[in-house]
Amino acid sequence: MNTTEDLAWTHRYPRIEKTLGGPVIIIKHLSKSYKIPDSTETVHALHDIHLAPDSEFFPIRKGEFVILRGPSGGGKTTLLNILGTIDLASGGEVEILGEKISENSSDAYLSDLRLRRIGFVFQTFNLLATMSAYENVELPMTIRGKLSNKQIKERTLELLHSVGLQDRISHLPSELSGGEQQRVTIARALSNSPDILLLDEPTGDLDTSNTIDIMNLLLKINLEKGTTCIMVTHNPDVECYADRLLYLEDGRFVRQAVNRIQTPLVLEDYQEYLRSRDS
Numbered sequence: 001m002n003t004t005e006d007l008a009w010t011h012r013y014p015r016i017e018k019t020l021g022g023p024v025i026i027i028k029h030l031s032k033s034y035k036i037p038d039s040t041e042t043v044h045a046l047h048d049i050h051l052a053p054d055s056e057f058f059p060i061r062k063g064e065f066v067i068l069r070g071p072s073g074g075g076k077t078t079l080l081n082i083l084g085t086i087d088l089a090s091g092g093e094v095e096i097l098g099e100k101i102s103e104n105s106s107d108a109y110l111s112d113l114r115l116r117r118i119g120f121v122f123q124t125f126n127l128l129a130t131m132s133a134y135e136n137v138e139l140p141m142t143i144r145g146k147l148s149n150k151q152i153k154e155r156t157l158e159l160l161h162s163v164g165l166q167d168r169i170s171h172l173p174s175e176l177s178g179g180e181q182q183r184v185t186i187a188r189a190l191s192n193s194p195d196i197l198l199l200d201e202p203t204g205d206l207d208t209s210n211t212i213d214i215m216n217l218l219l220k221i222n223l224e225k226g227t228t229c230i231m232v233t234h235n236p237d238v239e240c241y242a243d244r245l246l247y248l249e250d251g252r253f254v255r256q257a258v259n260r261i262q263t264p265l266v267l268e269d270y271q272e273y274l275r276s277r278d279s
């Protein structure tokens with residue numbers, strides 16, 4: 001994907017304030033079915049998902065912040081897991097920065113791709129309970145084995161500082177608040193400088209104030225580092241953080257919407273809005 005002709009589709013992307021790069025994720029006719037054990041039943045979770053130059057739904061571009069929305073059971077997590085290479089499609093193909101994934105990709109190929117390109121953040125934090133914040137963030141760099149011990153130490157401290165946890169480095173997850181644990185997860189997800197951050201309801205377990213803090217942190221990462229973010233959420237109030245919203249229903253994309261400008265929520269205004277909505 002490097003000729004002018006290949007990028008012709010980007011002219012169909014509505015005009016927005018931000019400059020986006022070329023495609024980082026292209027999805028071609030992806031489907032996913034689950035066979036139910038001890039039964040003849042099959043669940044079709046995704047049908048012909050197509051994010052490609054020839055599709056009405058555009059490929060995901062470098063630096064783009066995409067929010068996946070839609071009803072429960074619509075296929076959001078299934079799609080995110082396939083993009084994150086932790087689940088395999090039943091048919092079709094995904095291309096992450098030109099590297100192809102299909103149902104035939106080997107585990108070794110997928111785990112290498114995941115370690116180099118992708119950071120994952122889940123709703124439930126998924127930190128290792130017996131390890132400190134520092135050790136949790138350090139671990140993916142140690143596994144990857146590209147940096148010296150000194151570089152790993154510097155980067156771990158820098159990451160914890162960038163998420164505002166410089167005073168919590170020795171704390172275990174159980175000694176941190178929910179918002180702080182999610183910050184550690186984000187620092188850990190960023191440790192190997194991923195091109196793409198995949199987020200599955202990262203604010204689902206957080207209160208209003210922590211939700212805004214985490215969304216603002218993600219926006220900062222997206223804008224300053226140019227990390228492409230793909231986030232699943234059930235919270236319509238955070239749609240303003242996205243460049244683009246993609247709606248999934250019954251395993252299909254049903255519509256997309258583009259925000260001209262990403263807009264952070266302001267805590268006091270948002271709290272007032274919530275109070276007036278609930279009264």
Ligand SMILES: Nc1ncnc2c1ncn2[C@@H]1O[C@H](COP(=O)(O)OP(=O)(O)OP(=O)(O)O)[C@@H](O)[C@H]1O
Nearest residue numbers: 034043044045070071072073074075076077078079
């Ligand atoms: N491991 C599995 N085995 C069988 N069916 C599954 C499995 N995982 C998901 N499904 C089914 O696939 C469909 C899509 O599920 P998925 O979790 O992707 O939806 P979702 O949009 O993320 O839902 P939610 O918003 O409730 O998290 C659902 O019908 C679900 O029951």
